[in-house]
Amino acid sequence: MHTYILQIETSTSVCSVALVESERVCQSESLNEPNVHASQLTILIQDLLDLEHIGFGELSAVAVSMGPGSYTGLRIGVSTAKGLCYALDIPLIAVNTLDGLYEGFKTDRKESALYDLYIPMLDARRMEVYCAAFDKTGDLVSNTAALIIDETSFDQYRDHYPRICLFGPGADKLEALFVNTKGITIVPGIQTNAVAISRSVFQKYQMKDFEDIAYFEPYYLKDFVATVAKKSPSL
Structure with missing residues (x-):
């Protein structure tokens, strides 16, 4: 008997689905295009x-990347996943989005074995990121948090983890900040995708580690802040 699981990742600008x-x-x-989640997610699933x-x-x-990440993206992905599960x-x-980023990086990048500490990051605003830290065995060193990054942000790790990968x-966006910092390497261009969470998803499926569909909400980490466009002086 086949065990088909639909996996959804919409926590960033990437709208990604996988059938596993x-x-x-x-x-x-x-799809890595702005503002396509609402119009394209169900089309991608049907495809x-x-x-x-x-x-x-x-x-x-159905599996979904739960956050942290974009408020709008997470809301669309989770509501779609819940709707399918109900129906x-x-x-x-x-699955935590940062766990998925870590798993995808370790699986897809040959150079991933070179490091002692892995810090997957999602963009928040300005110099703020959502991040967590994992050691080379996959154990969680630092829980998911929202941090404002400066040159000293990872000093507490550097004695114990001489090779840190962001x-x-x-x-x-942090390349210029750490370009001359020994022991910290930034690997650019790593994006979220629905394939990366496959191992965690299948393990949870086998363990029957399921969410309560009625009460499950995305892991926004921070409250949503609505912005209002400023009125033109002529109005």
Whole structure:
């Protein structure tokens, strides 16, 4: 019997979906364009199922990247995942977005074995990021947090972890800040994607580590702050 799991990642500007069967990726697709989540997510999902020639009724579970990340992106991804689970009466699985970034980097990048500490980052605003820290065995060293980054932000790790790697959408803007800092390497261009969470998703599925669909909410980390456009002086 096939165990098809639909995986959704919308925590950043990337809108990404994957169809996975027992940890084997059958189909995946990503769009990295602004403001496409609401209009394109369900289209991408239907495309994956059509490519694999299966129907929604053959899905065993839906998994979603739970955050932190973009308020709007997370809301769209989680509401879509919950809606499918309600309609199909299947379980919902949630994975921390930073866990997914770490797993994807360790799996896809050959140079990932060179480091002692891994700090995946998501962009927040200005010099602020959402980040966590993992050692080379995958153990969590520092929990998910929102930090304002300066030259001293990682000094507490440097004695114990001489080779620190920063990566993810939040790390790219920090290249100039750490360009001359010994022991800190930034690997640019690492993006979120729905494939990266496959190992965690399948482990949670086997353990029946499911979310309560009625009460599950995205992990926003910080409260949403709405902005209002300033009125033109002529008005």
